[in-house]
Amino acid sequence: MIRMDRRCLTVLQRTVLAVWPQEGCALLLGSAVGEGILCLTTVWPACNRWGAADFDLPWTSAQNDARDRNFVLDPREQLSAQRWCRSRSQQLIGVAHSHPSCDAQPSAADRQRGVPHQLMLILAAEGEMQAWWLGEDRQVRPVLIDVS
Numbered sequence: 085m086i087r088m089d090r091r092c093l094t095v096l097q098r099t100v101l102a103v104w105p106q107e108g109c110a111l112l113l114g115s116a117v118g119e120g121i122l123c124l125t126t127v128w129p130a131c132n133r134w135g136a137a138d139f140d141l142p143w144t145s146a147q148n149d150a151r152d153r154n155f156v157l158d159p160r161e162q163l164s165a166q167r168w169c170r171s172r173s174q175q176l177i178g179v180a181h182s183h184p185s186c187d188a189q190p191s192a193a194d195r196q197r198g199v200p201h202q203l204m205l206i207l208a209a210e211g212e213m214q215a216w217w218l219g220e221d222r223q224v225r226p227v228l229i230d231v232s
């Protein structure tokens with residue numbers, strides 16, 4: 085289960101949907117508060133670096149125009165967030181991204197490129213939001229979202 089308050093939900097929605105019709109993304113910071121319960125406390129806005137000229141990953145360079153169907157985070161941004169977390173007793177618990185033109189199901193690319201043992205939160209443009217846990221085997225399990 086992932087818990088968040090309404091403030092976090094609003095920040096999350098505004099952050100990842102702001103770049104529509106491109107895919108938006110954000111890092112999810114928080115902590116484990118019990119067995120299988122993660123608490124989201126900070127939404128860290130991140131740029132979708134897919135196809136960026138100065139960010140040449142082998143799998144992004146061929147499809148520069150595909151930021152509406154793909155996203156990639158800058159590892160330097162993840163390091164900054166992790167550094168910020170350390171002094172605040174928080175940790176990187178997952179990544180959120182939007183699906184501007186389809187539902188909130190993880191794509192094959194999401195399962196392939198995601199980081200195992202992390203939360204994957206997907207927001208569809210119509211407002212649907214679903215959370216998933218990515219296993220080592222690249223399979224996803226649905227995670228309950230509790231907004232209070």
Ligand SMILES: [Zn+2]
Binds near residue numbers: 181182191206
């Ligand atoms: Zn996706």
